[in-house]
Structure formats: C-alpha cells, structure tokens
Amino acid sequence: MANIQEVAQKAGVSVATVSRVLNQHPAVTAKTKLKVETAIKELNYEPSMLGRNLRNSESRLLLVLIPTISNPFYTEIINGIEDTAIMNDYNILLCDTDSNPQRENIYFNMVKNKLADGIISMDPAVDMEKLNGLATQYPIIQCSEYDERGTIPYVTIDNKLAAYRAVKHLIKLGHEKIALINSDEKFLYARERRAGYEKALKEFGLPVQEKWIYHTHQLEFEYGQQAMKKLLQRDERPTAIFSVSDTLAIGALKEINAHGLNVPEDIAIVGFDKISFSNMTNPTLTTVSQPMYKMGCTAATMLIDKIQERQVESIILDHELVIRESTMG
Amino acid sequence: MANIQEVAQKAGVSVATVSRVLNQHPAVTAKTKLKVETAIKELNYEPSMLGRNLRNSESRLLLVLIPTISNPFYTEIINGIEDTAIMNDYNILLCDTDSNPQRENIYFNMVKNKLADGIISMDPAVDMEKLNGLATQYPIIQCSEYDERGTIPYVTIDNKLAAYRAVKHLIKLGHEKIALINSDEKFLYARERRAGYEKALKEFGLPVQEKWIYHTHQLEFEYGQQAMKKLLQRDERPTAIFSVSDTLAIGALKEINAHGLNVPEDIAIVGFDKISFSNMTNPTLTTVSQPMYKMGCTAATMLIDKIQERQVESIILDHELVIRESTMG
C-alpha cells in the first residue's frame, strides 16, 4: 500500500498538498488537485488511519459494549446506534465483553489509546467503578443499563413504571397469585422492575410473597425453564408470571407446557423486551416493548455530543405494554 | 494520559529504555527496570497502540464480519473465535455489515490501514470480488460461507451432505412430498443444500417438484411464515418441510400452527443450524447441528496462522442431525 510520500512524488507536489487534497482544504488549485487525485488513483492509495489518528487524536470509531450477542434484545439498539453513527461519519465496533472484566479492559484501553473516541456501554455487569473512573477523562454513555450513583449520562426507560404496568395488567385480568422471575438484583434494572412489581401488588392489596419470587443467574432460556420448574413445585401454584426478560419468559412457557398446563388459561405470562422470538412462541408472548431503535439512536447522539464536548443530559424514553396471547387467550 | 517521554523523564532514563522495559527486552538491569516501572505506575501510563502500531505495523486486532447480529447462529462461532484469539494475544472486533457494501468497505479499510491484522468473514453477501482482491495482500479467512471459485481459505461443513441426510431422514419416515424452503441461491450454501435435497429425492426415486421449492429473500421468521403460507396454498400440500435455516423453519412452524395443522402429524419439519431457540418451540425442532464453537476456533487459528505467514488449508468440519419432536411425534 502506497503512502502519502509516494503520492506526492508521483504527483510532483509536496506531502502537504496531498494532505490538503485529502482533507478538502480550499486552498488548492483545480489543476494541482487533479494531479494529486490522478496519482492517488494510479497508486491505489488509501490514507493510513494510524498516521492520521496519531496526529489528530481521533479515530471516529465508537465502541459498543454488549454483555453477549446471544440476547436478541441488543440487536435493534445496535441498528439505531449504527445508523446514527454513520450519519455522523463515525463507525462502530461491537465488543462482546461476555461480562468478563479482563475483556472489558481491552476495550477500555482502546479508548485510552485513542483507537476509539468513545464508548456506549450496555453491559449491566460492567465494573462500574472503573467505568466511572474512565468517564472522567473519556466520553462514555450508558444505554439501557446504568449506574444510579454515578455521573455517566444514560438513556433508558422507566423500568419501575413498566413493570408496574405489566403486573397491573395481570391484576386487572383477575390474577392474585403473581410470581416474579427476576434476574440478579445486583443489577439496577432488576431492582427497579421488582419495585414496580411490588408497587402494583401493594396498590391492589395483594401480599408480596417471597416464595413467588425467583432469581436467575443468567438470562438464557434454560434459566427460565429452571425458574418455572421451581415455581411449579411450590405448594401454592401462581396463576400468573411476570418475567423480567423475554428469554426467561420463553423458557418458563416451555416448562409450563411440559407440565401439561395451558397458557394463559392455567398460567398467564408477561415478558419484557419484545424480542422477535416473542412473537413466534405458541401462544405469543405479552411483553413490555422498549423503543430499542430509538434508544440506540439516542445513545449514539449523546455520545457524539459528548465527544464534541457539548452538554449531555440523561434521557428516559417511553415504553409500551404489548398485549398478546399469553395473557389474553 | 502520560506518554513515553514523560515516563522516561520521571524515571531519569531514555525513552529507549522505557520501551525496552515495556517490551521485556532482557538487556535492562533490575534496578533500572524498577525505576521505570515505578514511574509508569505513578504516571498511570499506558502505551499508545497508535504509536506502537504505526511503528510495528501490527495491531493484534482481528475483524469478524457478520451480516447481522440478529441471527443467533453466529453467537457460538464468535465465542470460539474470541476464545482462540485471546489465547493467542489477539482481540476481536465484531463488524455488523448488514450485508451493506458501504459498511464492508469501512472494515476493509481498517485492514488496509493497519488498524486490524486480518479478517474472518461470515457474510455470505460480501462482495466476493473485492474480498478476493483484498486477500491477495492481507490475511483473510472465510467461515461457514465461502467462495468456491476464490482462493481464500475457509472452514465450513459439507452442506450438501448435511442437507442430504436431513432429507433422507424425512424420506425414511415415509414422507414423499417434501418441500424445500431455501434462501437466495446466489449463496453457495443455498445451492449446496438444494443439491443435497435433490440428491436424496432422486436416490429414492422421488420427483423434484418446483412447486415445492420456495426461495426467501431473508432469513427472519416472517420470511419463513410467508414461505409456508405460499406452500400451503399449493394444490397438493407437502407432508414435510426441509428449511435451510432454523429461523425460517420456526416461522414455518408458526404458520402451520396458525392453519390449525399439527407438527409432525400433518407436516414434519427439519431446520438447519440448531440455534438455541430451536429447542424452545412447541414441538421442538429437528435440525442440523453445526460445530459452531469449533468452527470459530478453527477460523481464528487459521487466520492467526495466515497472519504469521504459515501455510493454511481449508477445512471441512463434521455436522450432526439432531432429531427432535418436529419430525418424530
């Protein structure tokens, strides 16, 4: 691959002039510009980002940290991020952290080393302390998951309200024995959704029973199955389930079917996220829809604003309860 | 962020010595080494990848091109790639190309610009001509999808044989009217799987009927639903479906259920990929399992070999037919 000097030589000009052509500096005659462009084409030259970034201290690359690409929840968000980034002449790189601090470090270093201009973190298991530390020096935005005590701007939904509405929907249908399949409450979203669940129960004078609250370690289907299995072993069987994730809800649904029970007649289910699978189950899944694409766009816009040193405020987006067959036969 | 000069100054040595410490060059006294390491810690110094890469012309970053993160098929492969890469001191960056040539270009440029050392492409819709051109100068491996006419090393499975076995399984169960839900035959895997389908039919003296072969434009569920809807409109209804993708098969399953028909009694289905959701459907989906994790590991190993200028040969891995409820009630 040719470099700028060779282009300069071939075009019979200085490297400065070549650089000016590359950066569309106005002070270049049409004639010189043409010479340079011809040379560039002939040599098949492409400027090195390395040299450029080293000098400019910018890479126009955004890092997107996701805990795992297995969860379809992230797909639409990423589309939003990507579209917005490209519109602003940025590109994104997906980083599958696997919630592994060591891998996270690699990506944090990319920002420190100017290989990337900023980070959008969607990993609830990220080392918050480290992230907050990094955020004092580098542009960082949190998307969907965030640290309530930190100062990093975020975009998310009102998880408590969303959960409240989901559970209220079940109560309005006449359910009184409503179980909660929650993930680990070390995550803020898990705590908030639980708060919403409890708020709804209390508002309608229903007791919050520990035996109907189950915590999973992960979000994969199997954990939902396992949770449901345990819940079905309780002496008193719940008539409805609110699950903090569609993947868990789908696993639960599978387990209910395996026990010869019917959804929603025997047990109703509400999930969370509206992943595309949720419409493929039988029955289809009632779920809380987050504006994922918009969330992605917002996060990207916020990050770019931050990079360009504009003021950035956290944003709470709307959500929507999508009622389908798993609650209304 | 401090740079190497500041560290050198603080430690009272030259930048060369600092660099030697960083790179574990043996010719540094324990005493000097300690001084430098103290200075590094005090200044919180981290070497800049930009400066380093510019000089070394290596980034130890691998690019992984996927058409979309929506398809769970890629998840396990990526885990394999990632684990192998990390074991060899490489890191990976996921690039969601969306099968968009413009986005591809961005990532191709990253390699040209030494921001990445090589590419693993899993995008069937990639511009093969361009990829082959790039491969003459840069390390590139194809995973799962490949160009039969090109010279880029690949790792994949025997798609024709896998399809043949899947269809033979249906024939052995007594099916004679077997439809094929295929994706676009501009993709090699689609052509090969069709060849396997036809081979099985012919071997058992069954006619290949165009009316039972449907091509979809994409792999999302909805396309499977649509395909099935069309197939159910045929004057003669098939008794079995072979779908080249689990996602399409799941859409088809949904559509069959919607028509009040039963799987596998009325219509049996075989999918392809063994995505995790294929075990959550009702009935569970018979499917062809690819050794995805191993495929990822292999692809990464091949790429690293290629980068380090070792000889690399293409590899065909084994597959397995996983028989579940959608073919055996």
Add this chain to the structure above:
DNA sequence: ATTTTATGTGTAATCGATTACAAAACATCT
C-alpha cells in the same frame, strides 16, 4: 513599474512508540 494583497505550495515539526547503532559503563584478564 513598483508596491501591496491574496492565494497557492513547500518546509519542517509533531503525534508516540520501536530499534539499529553508537557510546558508555562495567567486568575480566594480562
């Protein structure tokens, strides 16, 4: 024709690392 002004181009420093080579420091042997 000469000075002033505007415009286009080149020179050279710079970003942050690595490394060949030179030089210094130290050890070993007559």
Add this chain to the structure above:
DNA sequence: AGATGTTTTGTAATCGATTACACATAAAAT
C-alpha cells in the same frame, strides 16, 4: 594499569499522516 570484551543505556531515524509558518507566485492597487 591498560587492553579487551560484555552488558547496559542513549541518540536519532523511522512509521504516515497533519498543519503552522514561511515562501513564492500571481493579481490588484498605486
């Protein structure tokens, strides 16, 4: 002590771009 060899450290070039500043050239004003 002086010569020689070995080990450690420093100097300076280099990677590929950008850009402030200087300089050259052309156009406009006197």
